[in-house]
Amino acid sequence: MTACLYTRLDTVDDAVQCLASAGEDGHVIAGGVALGILMNERLVKPVHLLDISRIDALKRIEVTAEGVLSIGALATHQEVLTSAAVAATCPLLIEMSSEIACERIRNRGTIGGSICLGDPQGDPPVALLALDAVVRAAGPQGLRDIPIRTFFQDVYTTALQSDEILQEIRIPRIPDGGGMAYHKFSARRAMDYATTVSAAVQLACDPDDGRIINAGLGLGGVGVTPVWSKAIADGLLNATPCPEIFAWMRKMVHEELSPIGDHLYSADYKSHVAAVILRRATERAYNRAVAGSDRR
Amino acid sequence: MSVDISLRVNGAEHRLAVEPTETLVNVLRNRLGMTGTHKDCTMGICGACTILLNGQPVSSCLLLACQADGEAIRTIEGLERDGALSLLQEAFLRYGAVQCGFCTPGFLMIAVALLEKNPKPDRNEIIDALKGNLCRCTGYTKIVDAIEFVANN
Known part of the structure; x- marks a missing residue:
């Protein structure tokens, strides 16, 4: 057995420096939920573990003066779920976090870890795609902002470079009059993984005629990465929810997405489910936008 | 390399050296002889290895022992009082x-x-x-x- 090195980091600067010197051998560990599974399954055998889980500066959740919701990469799913700042500015993240596994996993798993893993069935990436979030990475050259919609590049592959650490997630201020919803389909009530398909929708409507004037959406479990579809989101503009628009969305889902069929569900069935839950999430988000009160 | 850590398990402090990749469930069971915490799926799915870390439930199969250094851990062995079940x-x-x-x-x-x-x-x-x-x-x-x-x- 090769011995593994372990370094506990206290600051982002130390972590970036340590990662640079560890090079390809460095494995950043935060809550350990995803990496723990990969290690237990012997799919990953770390040479040098860089433990960033105690960097307090990465645990903050706050709303900046410009109205940006900034969530530190190390905020746990449970902290997001119970955050007053999140509830006040972005209830979609509360609705999404409540769907993540169960409390004992939410207590360790972090929002940053989930994004860095880039799992196509993870919940946070789907919601953050709908919200048009920006991911801020720290590296040897300083900070770099990456739009989440360009972040998920391929199977478990993200735009984060091997010498970068995810520092925070920034969610632009949600304009008034918006509505948002997260919807997840799973066979089990909790802890389901293999069978989930999820959709997040954020909408804003014209207060006078109810037309959709802004739309963002994310989809999970329907491809090799979490998916953002510009074509479908743009197609909602100037529309109001009606059977015709949902029929069009269903057609687009079948055309645009490439779910991976598995031993439980075929690709075609997953497309069908995605269309159904995307419609439900859209309806719920729209109703909330029209009602003028986001779900708390 | 091994890492020197201290675990407060059910109020008692244990100082030991662990490998960085050792999970807490393995340390509890194999090093400390506390086999009450069960190990099953090792993927965080089944919940058999649930312990309390600073009062919060977590899966001890996904928690590295060195990440629990200095923290308060409660296991099933800590539930009984003076030999009587809770x-x-x-x-x-x-x-x-x-x-x-x-x-x-x-x-x-x-x-x-x-x-x-x-x-x-x-x-x-x-x-x-x-x-x-x-x-x-x-x-x-x-x-x-x-x-x-x-x-x-």
Whole structure:
């Protein structure tokens, strides 16, 4: 057995420096939920573990003066779920976090870890795609902002470079009059993984005629990465929810997405489910936008 | 390399050297001889290895021991007092909430966490708190009954 090195980091600067010197051998560990599974399954055998889980500066959740919701990469799913700042500015993240596994996993798993893993069935990436979030990475050259919609590049592959650490997630201020919803389909009530398909929708409507004037959406479990579809989101503009628009969305889902069929569900069935839950999430988000009160 | 750590398990401090990749469940069971915490799926799915880390339920199969350095850990071994089972443990026996017993430590620890946060949960809150723990014998009803009994007494 090769011995593994372990370094506990206290600051982002130390972590970036340590990662640079560890090079390809460095494995950043935060809550350990995803990496723990990969290690237990012997799919990953770390040479040098860089433990960033105690960097307090990465645990903050706050709303900046410009109205940006900034969530530190190390905020746990449970902290997001119970955050007053999140509830006040972005209830979609509360609705999404409540769907993540169960409390004992939410207590360790972090929002940053989930994004860095880039799992196509993870919940946070789907919601953050709908919200048009920006991911801020720290590296040897300083900070770099990456739009989440360009972040998920391929199977478990993200735009984060091997010498970068995810520092925070920034969610632009949600304009008034918006509505948002997260919807997840799973066979089990909790802890389901293999069978989930999820959709997040954020909408804003014209207060006078109810037309959709802004739309963002994310989809999970329907491809090799979490998916953002510009074509479908743009197609909602100037529309109001009606059977015709949902029929069009269903057609687009079948055309645009490439779910991976598995031993439980075929690709075609997953497309069908995605269309159904995307419609439900859209309806719920729209109703909330029209009602003028986001779900708390 | 090994890492020197200190674990406060059920109030007692243990100093030991661990490998960075050793999980807490393995350290509890193999190093400290505390085999009450059960190890099953090692993927965070089943809940059998649930322990309390600073009062919060976590999966000890996914927590590296070195990440728990200096933290307060509670396991099923810490539930009894002076050799007597806790009210919750007694209730599990009384209601037949234990069959093969493999999942039981995890259910007890998740129930402890629930009752400490919410001493009077209703039945739906109990069911919701248990949703991440798997039991293949009881059908869950008797586990919920046992926790409900404690909540009402």
